[in-house]
Every structure is written in C-alpha cells, then in structure tokens.
Amino acid sequence: MSFTRQVGAIYLIAALLLGMVVSTVPLCSASTDYQDLLDLSNANEDMRINAQDLAFLLVTHNFDATPKGDHVEVRINGSIYMVTPNASKAGLADIALE
Numbered sequence: 001m002s003f004t005r006q007v008g009a010i011y012l013i014a015a016l017l018l019g020m021v022v023s024t025v026p027l028c029s030a031s032t033d034y035q036d037l038l039d040l041s042n043a044n045e046d047m048r049i050n051a052q053d054l055a056f057l058l059v060t061h062n063f064d065a066t067p068k069g070d071h072v073e074v075r076i077n078g079s080i081y082m083v084t085p086n087a088s089k090a091g092l093a094d095i096a097l098e
Contacts, residue, residue, distance in 0.1 A: 032062050034076055037083070037095060044092040049085045054093060058083070073098070 040061055049057075051067040058065035064075040071084040072093075080098045 032076065034079075034081070034095075036061075037063065037074060037076065037081065041083070041092045041095060042090075045090070046085075046092060047088050049092065051085060054083060054085050057092075 037058075040058070044057075046053075051070055051072050055065045055067040055072045058072060058074060065083070066073045071082050074081045074083050082096045082098050083093045084096075085092070086094045
C-alpha cells in the first residue's frame with residue numbers, strides 16, 4: 001500500500017470516528033425545563049446578582065432568558081417564568097409563573 005493510500009485511509013477513519021462522536025452529542029442541549037431552572041437556582045447563591053447578571057447566567061445554561069427591569073423572563077415549553085434575584089435569601093432567585 002502506498003503512502004498516499006495510507007494517509008487517505010487514516011483520514012477516512014478519522015472522519016468516520018468524528019462523525020460517530022458528533023452524532024452522539026446533542027446539539028445545543030436546549031432541553032432545559034423548570035426542574036433544571038429550580039436546580040440551578042437552588043445550587044447557587046449570590047447576594048449581589050442583578051437581573052442582567054442573572055439573565056447572562058441563565059443564557060449560558062441554555063435557558064431562553066431576557067432581563068426585564070428587576071427580574072428575568074424565562075421561557076420554558078411555552079410558559080413564561082419570572083425569575084427575580086433574591087439577595088440574601090437561600091438560593092439565587094425567586095421563581096414564579098407569570
């Protein structure tokens with residue numbers, strides 16, 4: 001087998017392996033739900049967080065979040081939740097269904 005055929009075979013195997021890995025990784029794992037939101041809020045605390053910072057945190061965790069004044073609107077499966085930073089209370093924010 002010539003050198004160019006060996007290199008071609010290596011590229012083919014690499015492409016197949018890459019395809020297998022990519023096909024098993026979910027795309028943008030946007031399957032967040034209310035329980036994920038609650039878990040994230042309960043697992044974190046920050047007395048100084050504001051609505052802008054909270055919205056940024058939620059977006060980085062794949063939530064559809066928009067800051068609205070002193071709270072954040074989070075859309076999950078057709079529902080809109082009002083998530084408000086709760087300062088010194090336990091957890092990161094209070095969550096209410098709008």
